[in-house]
Amino acid sequence: MMGSRTTRYVDLTDLLTTKRCFKLVCGAGNEDADEVEKLVAVYAKAGANYFDLSAKENIVLAAKSGLERVIPKDRQGRYFLNVSVGIAGDPHMRKARIKTELCSLCGACEKVCLEKAIQRKKDIYCIIHERCIGCGTCEKICPVKAISFINIEKDLKEVLPPLIKLGIHSIELHAVTDDEESAYAKWGLIQDCFDGVLSLCLDRSHLGDKMLVARIKRFIANRKDYTTIVQADGAPMTGCDDRYNTTLQALGTADIVQKAKLPIWLLVSGGTNSKTTELTKLFEIDIHGVAMGSYARKIIKKYLERNDLLQNRAMFNMAYRVAKQLVAKSLKYLG
Numbered sequence: 001m002m003g004s005r006t007t008r009y010v011d012l013t014d015l016l017t018t019k020r021c022f023k024l025v026c027g028a029g030n031e032d033a034d035e036v037e038k039l040v041a042v043y044a045k046a047g048a049n050y051f052d053l054s055a056k057e058n059i060v061l062a063a064k065s066g067l068e069r070v071i072p073k074d075r076q077g078r079y080f081l082n083v084s085v086g087i088a089g090d091p092h093m094r095k096a097r098i099k100t101e102l103c104s105l106c107g108a109c110e111k112v113c114l115e116k117a118i119q120r121k122k123d124i125y126c127i128i129h130e131r132c133i134g135c136g137t138c139e140k141i142c143p144v145k146a147i148s149f150i151n152i153e154k155d156l157k158e159v160l161p162p163l164i165k166l167g168i169h170s171i172e173l174h175a176v177t178d179d180e181e182s183a184y185a186k187w188g189l190i191q192d193c194f195d196g197v198l199s200l201c202l203d204r205s206h207l208g209d210k211m212l213v214a215r216i217k218r219f220i221a222n223r224k225d226y227t228t229i230v231q232a233d234g235a236p237m238t239g240c241d242d243r244y245n246t247t248l249q250a251l252g253t254a255d256i257v258q259k260a261k262l263p264i265w266l267l268v269s270g271g272t273n274s275k276t277t278e279l280t281k282l283f284e285i286d287i288h289g290v291a292m293g294s295y296a297r298k299i300i301k302k303y304l305e306r307n308d309l310l311q312n313r314a315m316f317n318m319a320y321r322v323a324k325q326l327v328a329k330s331l332k333y334l335g
Contacts, residue, residue: 019335021289028084033062040066046323086174094134102146109138172199203233225263233270277333
């Protein structure tokens with residue numbers, strides 16, 4: 001499976017084989033179509049080639065529109081779209097809510113929300129559900145414990161077929177849970193309706209090292225070799241700074257999976273930043289790509305907030321240069 005390096009990808013597995021995969025995570029809970037279009041346009045232009053999206057038709061269409069804005073039609077086949085689904089309890093599949101009767105109107109939650117998903121309207125703070133990604137930062141900062149979460153579950157039999165028709169290239173199951181049987185059942189549903197590459201996102205928050213490997217082995221037991229991506233999540237949605245320490249959990253999870261020597265593609269995520277692939281190279285952790293969300297979005301956030309970003313060439317180019325520096329550095333240490 002391990003061919004020579006090339007930039008002429010035939011399909012997603014070729015991209016992974018050449019270890020040139022930079023996956024931009026728009027956010028499994030990010031249902032803001034305008035932002036997704038901007039993110040995909042900026043990062044596709046900057047060299048990202050794989051995009052992780054919320055499992056909604058308008059979001060997939062927004063991503064396609066972002067690609068079409070910056071990539072010639074004859075080259076769009078080198079770019080790949082993934083949709084993420086999950087089960088109750090996974091942090092990627094929840095939305096915040098504010099108990100107004102407890103809220104002290106201090107505004108701390110609004111200040112720390114990087115997604116701008118919390119806004120004050122008159123005398124209450126409200127959650128903009130389309131923007132909330134369930135990261136939990138607001139809950140941690142709230143001094144009166146007024147913030148909790150609701151789980152968002154989707155009927156995969158209804159959700160996935162229209163997305164598959166739109167031409168997605170992979171489906172990812174976020175299976176961070178104690179309820180392995182529910183996760184395994186959803187994994188089976190996904191396989192029943194999609195015969196392409198599947199991705200399994202796991203971290204160690206619910207599993208010890210041995211149980212992490214055991215779960216992966218169970219999920220891939222009936223799949224062909226190298227048709228499954230394992231996205232080794234360190235600390236989900238924590239890559240908001242560019243310190244070496246921030247990315248250590250991601251490396252630790254990836255190292256455990258690598259040492260199991262499984263016939264899978266390995267991506268590293270969760271706390272990833274510009275230091276991540278440098279460290280995987282240093283510590284001899286053999287990955288096929290990097291998935292980056294919080295940090296990648298944060299560094300161009302001020303540009304994403306502009307309504308005219310896709311029309312203002314000067315502003316777009318500024319965002320592109322910032323994103324390109326991150327993508328180029330990340331890809332430098334792969335392979």
